[in-house]
Amino acid sequence: MVSVRQFDVLVIGGGPAGLAAAVRAADRGARIGIVDDNVHLGGQIWRQSLQDGPVLDAAKWLERLQTARVEILAGTRIFDQLEAGVLLAESGDDLCQLRHDKLILATGARERFLPFPGWTLPNVMGAGGLQAMVKSGLPIAGNRVVVAGTGPLLLAVAAYLRKHGAQIPVLCEQASWSSLARFTWSLLGQPAKIHQGLQLKKELTGVPFATDSWPIAAEGKDVLESVTISRQGKLVTIPCDYLACGFHLVPNTELASLLGCQLRGGYVQVDDFQQTTVPRVLCAGEPTGIGGVELAIVEGQIAGLAAIGHNDSARELFAERKKLRKFAGALATTFQLRPELRQLPSPETIVCRCEDVPLSRLRTQPSWRASKLQTRCGMGPCQGRICGPATEFLFNWNPDSVRPPVFPARVESLATATASPEPQHVAPIGGQG
Amino acid sequence: MPSLLRLKVNGVAVEVPPGTTAAAAAVLARQACRTSVTGAPRGPLCGMGICFECRMTINGKPHSRSCQILCEPEMDLRTNG
Numbered sequence: 001m002v003s004v005r006q007f008d009v010l011v012i013g014g015g016p017a018g019l020a021a022a023v024r025a026a027d028r029g030a031r032i033g034i035v036d037d038n039v040h041l042g043g044q045i046w047r048q049s050l051q052d053g054p055v056l057d058a059a060k061w062l063e064r065l066q067t068a069r070v071e072i073l074a075g076t077r078i079f080d081q082l083e084a085g086v087l088l089a090e091s092g093d094d095l096c097q098l099r100h101d102k103l104i105l106a107t108g109a110r111e112r113f114l115p116f117p118g119w120t121l122p123n124v125m126g127a128g129g130l131q132a133m134v135k136s137g138l139p140i141a142g143n144r145v146v147v148a149g150t151g152p153l154l155l156a157v158a159a160y161l162r163k164h165g166a167q168i169p170v171l172c173e174q175a176s177w178s179s180l181a182r183f184t185w186s187l188l189g190q191p192a193k194i195h196q197g198l199q200l201k202k203e204l205t206g207v208p209f210a211t212d213s214w215p216i217a218a219e220g221k222d223v224l225e226s227v228t229i230s231r232q233g234k235l236v237t238i239p240c241d242y243l244a245c246g247f248h249l250v251p252n253t254e255l256a257s258l259l260g261c262q263l264r265g266g267y268v269q270v271d272d273f274q275q276t277t278v279p280r281v282l283c284a285g286e287p288t289g290i291g292g293v294e295l296a297i298v299e300g301q302i303a304g305l306a307a308i309g310h311n312d313s314a315r316e317l318f319a320e321r322k323k324l325r326k327f328a329g330a331l332a333t334t335f336q337l338r339p340e341l342r343q344l345p346s347p348e349t350i351v352c353r354c355e356d357v358p359l360s361r362l363r364t365q366p367s368w369r370a371s372k373l374q375t376r377c378g379m380g381p382c383q384g385r386i387c388g389p390a391t392e393f394l395f396n397w398n399p400d401s402v403r404p405p406v407f408p409a410r411v412e413s414l415a416t417a418t419a420s421p422e423p424q425h426v427a428p429i430g431g432q433g
Numbered sequence: 434m435p436s437l438l439r440l441k442v443n444g445v446a447v448e449v450p451p452g453t454t455a456a457a458a459a460v461l462a463r464q465a466c467r468t469s470v471t472g473a474p475r476g477p478l479c480g481m482g483i484c485f486e487c488r489m490t491i492n493g494k495p496h497s498r499s500c501q502i503l504c505e506p507e508m509d510l511r512t513n514g
Contacts, residue, residue: 037482039503044481050452075501077482110483122465122476132480136500137453138460222474223463252483353478353486356471381485381496386478408485 002095002416007033007071009307010087010100012078012255015043016293017285018106019061020300025104025307026068033098034070035089037077041065043108044128045293049135051164057293073098079405080417081259085280088409088417095413102280102307105256105268106300109286111153111246112389114337115351115359116344118218119245127157127246134164141165143241146227148172148215150335151248152292159203161244169238171204172213172229174247175335180211183334190327192294214341218243248335250389251287257402273306273314274299282307291328298324342394351394352387354380359394368397381408440508455499455510456480456487466499467513474512488513 009025011018014036022034034041040048046058054062065072076091078098087098111126118124125133127149134140145166147158150173158171173180187193213231218224228237253261256268261276261283263269268283270276276283284303285296298321305314345351347360355376365371368378368391377391378384383406384399391397405414437448442462449458456477459466465474466487477487482501490511491497499510 038501050450110479110481113478120469120473120475122474123460125477126479129478129480132500133454133457133460133477136457136480137449137504138457222465223476350469353469353475353484356469356473381488382483386484 001093002097004097004099005033005071005073007031007098007100009033009102009104009304010035010098011104011106011304012087013043013106013108013285014038014041014072014074015106015108015285015296016046016058016061017108017296017300017303018043018104019046019058019065020297021104021106021282021284021304021307022070023061023064023068024301024304024310025102026065026070026304027310028308030308032068032070033073033100034065035073035076035078035098037075039075041072041074044132047132047135050137051135077407078255079407079409079413081404082417088413090409090413095416097417102282103259104274104300104303104307105259105261105276105281105283105287106285106296106303107252107255107287109249109251109290110385111149112248112250112393113245113386114247114341114344114390114393115349116215116217117346117349118220118224119215120350120353121218121220121224122222123220123224123241124218124243124245127154127244129246130242130244131157131160134161140242143167144169144239145242145244146170146172146215146229146238146240147244148213148227148229149246149248150174150337151246152331152335153246153249154244155200155204157244158207159200162203162207166242168204168207169240170208170210170213170229170231172215172231173209173211174214174338174341175211176338177211179334183330186330187327190323193327214344215243215245216344247337247341248331249286249290251290253287254383254385254402254406256281256283256287258404258406272318273311274303275306289325289328290331291324292331295321295324295328337393345394351390352377352380352384354382354387357387362391362395365395368392369400371397372400383407438504438506438508440504440506440510442510443512449504451504453504455489455491455497455502455504455508457500458504458508459487459489459499459510462510464510465512490514
């Protein structure tokens with residue numbers, strides 16, 4: 001079944017940037033839709049928790065969204081663009097054509113994962129990954145969780161897990177103590193960030209925090225049993241139930257790339273009004289630069305206002321955005337990956353989890369494209385979303401152009417998408433010789 | 434407190450509160466979500482529908498991303514082969 005929906009402004013992504021964009025765009029009775037592939041809106045940082053209900057900040061925006069009569073399309077995943085202004089999406093077993101005048105991409109970010117021996121064992125998860133699982137009903141009380149990797153997310157996750165009864169034997173941050181000290185110093189102009197930092201510090205009292213430390217191997221037969229970490233140069237093995245491990249964030253730019261938006265340094269290039277290089281397509285939040293929730297909200301609002309032509313109101317938020325972007329810059333410098341992490345995988349370590357391609361088969365490849373063709377690395381269902389950023393770090397490979405479908409879709413969807421409800425001209429099979 | 438949902442993961446019975454994802458139920462039941470192409474057990478990684486490691490056969494439908502699907506009464510979850 002194909003349904004066709006028409007919107008003045010369509011927002012892709014229901015996290016902070018997307019919610020803010022949809023709410024501000026809905027000011028003057030325009031038809032606004034917001035799409036998210038998760039069951040509930042909120043995105044990752046505002047993911048609703050089964051135990052605690054919606055996050056407070058999210059509740060505020062969600063309420064405004066309901067008042068503004070924004071149409072919510074949750075559990076809906078975009079997989080292709082039929083033509084400019086028409087996206088194709090799957091929702092359960094249904095296929096939708098989402099027609100729109102303006103499009104705002106607020107596709108957020110995902111964790112960066114780096115391969116090390118044993119990282120494919122069950123119960124080794126992303127840091128945000130484990131938090132999402134706990135929020136979706138996984139009991140964590142009484143479990144031992146080693147938290148490791150890099151970035152401020154680790155602190156937030158450790159605090160959350162602890163609040164829900166987990167024991168955190170150690171929190172490993174690969175960044176050096178001195179770069180963290182400089183980062184703290186750089187926050188001085190931002191009271192909100194300092195407040196958050198102090199709050200986290202309080203919640204993590206008694207949790208050993210090790211800088212210059214990272215996981216070397218995860219051990220276990222069919223499931224994780226222990227983690228060996230390099231703690232300031234010394235190897236320590238810690239028995240645990242879960243390893244929550246992520247190396248900061250990478251932007252979700254696949255849909256932007258599919259639509260032809262230009263990227264710069266891996267991020268979607270936008271002008272002052274969050275307009276991308278493709279007409280009528282705007283972008284806000286993490287895809288334009290990893291900057292956290294406050295920046296995402298401001299960029300989302302600017303995009304929403306600009307999409308309905310309220311440029312003067314949008315302009316009022318420029319100063320705030322400029323201030324918050326400084327924080328984004330500090331994040332990137334502080335949580336840069338140290339070169340030692342390139343030595344983590346052994347020759348047998350799986351790098352591409354979808355196709356089980358080990359490091360030894362990739363070392364001889366000259367490029368991402370060659371590794372796809374020769375080893376099937378990046379050719380599985382995640383389409384390189386996990387191993388792409390890893391190989392970018394390990395080998396300095398650059399990702400290729402994105403091809404449709406941008407997410408795996410059912411054959412029926414791919415077949416019906418172009419055929420109905422308004423039949424497109426389709427060349428007869430074999431007609432091209 | 435709403436009543437718990439009963440479901441089975443590879444035949445192992447588990448009870449979860451409504452709103453729990455199928456992936457969380459599988460981890461709770463200590464069952465792998467899928468078997469990799471070289472036969473290794475795998476569980477959820479990203480928790481947000483991107484990595485496809487949590488694919489399970491849910492009520493007979495293979496390759497269902499269990500982290501994006503909420504548990505239902507009497508649901509049948511199986512490790513995706």
